[in-house]
Amino acid sequence: MKRFEKHIFVCENKRPEGHPKGCCADKNGVEVRAKFKKRLKELGLSPSMRSNAAGCLDACEHGVTVVIYPEQIWYGNVTVDDVEEIIQDHLIKNSPVERLKIQDEKFNKDKK
């Protein structure tokens, strides 16, 4: 059995003020991760599920960016208010939240 059933990485990367890409830290990445951590604990889902800080996930324009492993589902523009839905639907029911997903073609399109 693997150590974590679900491992949630939340970008908390901080760029200098005024950087054109923006950054997840300025869009409440830290608060999003804190909410995951608090709720996973309250719901008894930790330690088999862990919310983890991540450096830049190279999806700044979609921030706050979250990626959940092992399934590698990407979420964009995640707010503190979205966390409960991701926990209830994706983590508990294994039904990813479609409205927040970053589609694979979006990543490909963004690549130069």
Place this chain on the structure above:
Amino acid sequence: MKRFEKHIFVCENKRPEGHPKGCCADKNGVEVRAKFKKRLKELGLSPSMRSNAAGCLDACEHGVTVVIYPEQIWYGNVTVDDVEEIIQDHLIKNSPVERLKIQDEKFNKDKK
């Protein structure tokens, strides 16, 4: 197809000086990640493989700690000199480096 074929998270967590747990930053976590990044680029493995900074992976006593997804293989006490072996054996040949693996039971034993 998933965005990343391999996603390598390297703990770069920094604890205050003298903290009993120690921390990956003091054991060259930043340098380990930089080496992964440099070599993945040189070998043409990025962007389908990405080395990413991570906050505390809750395995401080095994630091520098590295976890590779989607397979969730954990490595401990990783040095800059170990990076090439992980890339060649695990990332390229899909043959994890046994001598560096943190065994699952080690995690369980450490839990209070």
